[in-house]
Amino acid sequence: MNESDIFVITQLAEQLGQQLLKNHACVTTAESCTGGGIAEAITRIAGSSAWFEVGFVTYSNTQKTRVLQVAETDLQRDGAVSQSVVESMARGAQKLSGAQYSVAVSGVAGPGGGSADKPVGTVWLAWAYADQVQSGCWCFAGDRHAVRQQTVQAALAGLLCVMEGQAANTWQQWLNKDLPNQ
Numbered sequence: 001m002n003e004s005d006i007f008v009i010t011q012l013a014e015q016l017g018q019q020l021l022k023n024h025a026c027v028t029t030a031e032s033c034t035g036g037g038i039a040e041a042i043t044r045i046a047g048s049s050a051w052f053e054v055g056f057v058t059y060s061n062t063q064k065t066r067v068l069q070v071a072e073t074d075l076q077r078d079g080a081v082s083q084s085v086v087e088s089m090a091r092g093a094q095k096l097s098g099a100q101y102s103v104a105v106s107g108v109a110g111p112g113g114g115s116a117d118k119p120v121g122t123v124w125l126a127w128a129y130a131d132q133v134q135s136g137c138w139c140f141a142g143d144r145h146a147v148r149q150q151t152v153q154a155a156l157a158g159l160l161c162v163m164e165g166q167a168a169n170t171w172q173q174w175l176n177k178d179l180p181n182q
Helices: 003-022 037-043 061-068 072-078 083-097 144-163 172-176
Strands: 027-031 052-057 101-107 122-129 132-139
Touching (some): 003 144, 061 083, 083 101
Parallel strands (some): 027 052
């Protein structure tokens, strides 16, 4: 990760914290391919304990089922990198934590593990809030590290979109905005 990536991710996490504090709300994460990277970005911010509940890293399918209550039938039918699974992860994390907002990610970070249907870089993201869930699939370019960093950026920017009443899948606009102190 270069300094620019760290800066953007940190700025997104700071903005998220400000919005959550303003709304007296908390967030939780359910992560697979990022391995806790979203939670790390959030807890990089001093005072994040006021708005970050808990992070779940459920890398294996067994833990997705056991911890986040993802249906085994969804995993068998659609695979871990799918809309049904990532939406269940987001709902499960939200329910377990009591947080108002959650974000979940599952993807193929590489270098191996890709297929014709789900090539390396394929990532599903889901954002849950109240009784709603928004999700989308992106194919990020680059090596494993780059895919994971782009996923963290998308997760945080998507949360900001949701908090502003926008569609989460418009998260790229947050990466194009002038971030404070940039």
